[in-house]
Amino acid sequence: MKTLSYSYTEAFAQEMDQNDPLRKFREHFFFPKVNGQEALYFCGNSLGLQPKSVKDYLNKELNNWAEMAVDGHFHGEDAWYHIRKKSKPALAEILGAQEHEVVAMNNLTVNLHLLMVTFYQPTKERYKILIEAGAFPSDQYMLESQVKWHGLDPDTTIIEIKPREGEHTLRTEDIVAEIKRHGKELALVNMAGLQYYSGQLFDMKAITKAAHEVGALAGFDLAHAAGNAPLSLHDWEVDFATWCSYKYLNSGPGNVSGIYIHEKYAERPDLPRFAGWWGHDEAQRFLMEKGFIPMFGADGWQLANSNVLALAAHQASLDIFHKAGIKNLRKKSELLTGYLEFLIREISGESGILEIITPENPSERGCQLSLLIHQGGKAVFDEWYQHGVVGDWRNPNVIRLAPTPLYNSFMDVFRFAKILEQSLNKFA
Missing domain, CATH: 3.90.1150.10 (Aspartate Aminotransferase, domain 1)
Incomplete structure (x- = not known):
């Protein structure tokens, strides 16, 4: 430029x-x-x-509810049964992902916990987690409780990397060096994509590459990056990520989060996860039978049916993003x-x-x-x-x-x- x-x-x-x-x-x-x-x-x-358009988007769904009630799940322009799909194109563009790698659901910290169930599987040899020092409290509390859930000590399990003396931000070479230093013991790098306090955008491509080279996984909290910074999660081969929609994505206070899961996990029913009805194969969902069969891609991590009103407000902003580019x-x-x-x-x-x-x-x-x-x-x-x-x-x-x-x-x-x-x- x-x-x-x-x-x-x-x-x-x-x-x-x-x-x-x-x-x-x-x-x-x-x-x-x-x-x-x-x-x-x-x-x-x-x-x-x-967005000024939020009222119209919400009113549309309120009218559908009033006029069709339960039939709104299967009838109308945007039947609620498939409503999650509407946000996928814009989310994929914003995150640099494939549409099947993203889905809007839950809230950010809930999603972090759900993703940890799958992607943090500590062993006796490989159990440590690397995070930036001074991470947002929700990330700190989530990791602390997850580590304790596995019977481990947060003080010896969670590695907090700090900037050099007299500096306010982390150097990428220092992050990579720390990943290599703990290589054989490192299970997961779970950092922010953009650090909330300093405003530093981390080199997620380099961090992910370094994590994979030592046999660890890499996931990111994109609360301050989604809709703000350029992202190419698929090409960077990031394993998983989550974000919130109420900051740069302008979707309303406390509104719906979303998850990204790389397509290499798209057809892995063997992966541990907390299953729910809405993550089950939708072609067989209403057979109401035992035996969880996860849907293809990120959709297989859903739990409950979509929050239609929340997604309506979310879509109002996503449509603006799509127009702006x-x-x-x-x-x-x-x-x-x-x-x-x-x-x-x-x-x-x-x-x-x-x-x-x-x-x-x-x-x-x-x-x-x-x-x-x-x-x-x-x-x-x-x-x-x-x-x-x-x-x-x-x-x-x-x-x-x-x-x-x-x-x-x-x-x-x-x-x-x-x-x-x-x-x-x-x-x-």
Whole structure:
């Protein structure tokens, strides 16, 4: 990509917006208000905005329920019995997967537990799990409980790899070296795809390759990567992954998760799993007989029938993603986050008040920038909020800002810069 010369001027931001081929997608979303004014919303990494089309998608299913009741499972344009299939094309595009490798179901931590049943089978010789230090608490708690379930000690089983002294992010060579160091004992690498606190996008291809070379498996929590960073899970030969849909996928608070399972496991009925009715061969499902026969691909890990209303809200956003195109979104994301980075560095200068701890290299991050606040602490975050900036505070002293390409503009970033300039003068 040709290097762009950014400028801290309103005219530059307006010109970038005018030339943005995705600018009209902003109109597809509702923006919250702070103190009666439309917010500068940079919190898509925590909860994405509501698509205006969600009500229509939900009303369609509510009408089907009202008019057909139980017959809605088998009749109508999108019969509920097969409703999960509707989200597969968009999910496959977003995740870089085959359609049979993905399915929307459950919630993220539930899916992590279910995937561990299959992909974490410790032996006396090979039982350790590698994860990044400071992983999101749900991942930490999940792994701790899984390890204990197998009668193992989390302190000696879970390997937490930390950045080097004085650094905020992990070097890929250090992750690979740690995988090799524990090679014969390592059962699983189970990291985030994109680290929630630092905003670092891990090299999942290299990590997966290193894990496989020592005989371990590789799975990723993509909560902060799905819909945000470029993914090629199938080509990278990632064994499994899960994500949530309420951050960059804009599907509503706590909405449905999904799983990816590489196609090499698509026809493996021998694999251990917690089975459920909806994962059973759908051609024989209503025979109501004993003997679980898993469906082909990721569908064979389903438990219960689909949450139709949740999937309707999910589909509203996925259809927008499909129209925008994940490659187009990534191109804008690099420009938009690059502009935010430029303005922060331009304004903060040598003040020492804040430090960007997210990697500078666009290929090593998504749209999020994490700012380490050295002076003022949470008062800085509160000051920004009073001026309409919705970001995310994470203890002990980090503010996360995520200019999301589907609905944020260059003028949003410019307006934030003016607020940043005022606050630095106050807290200097």
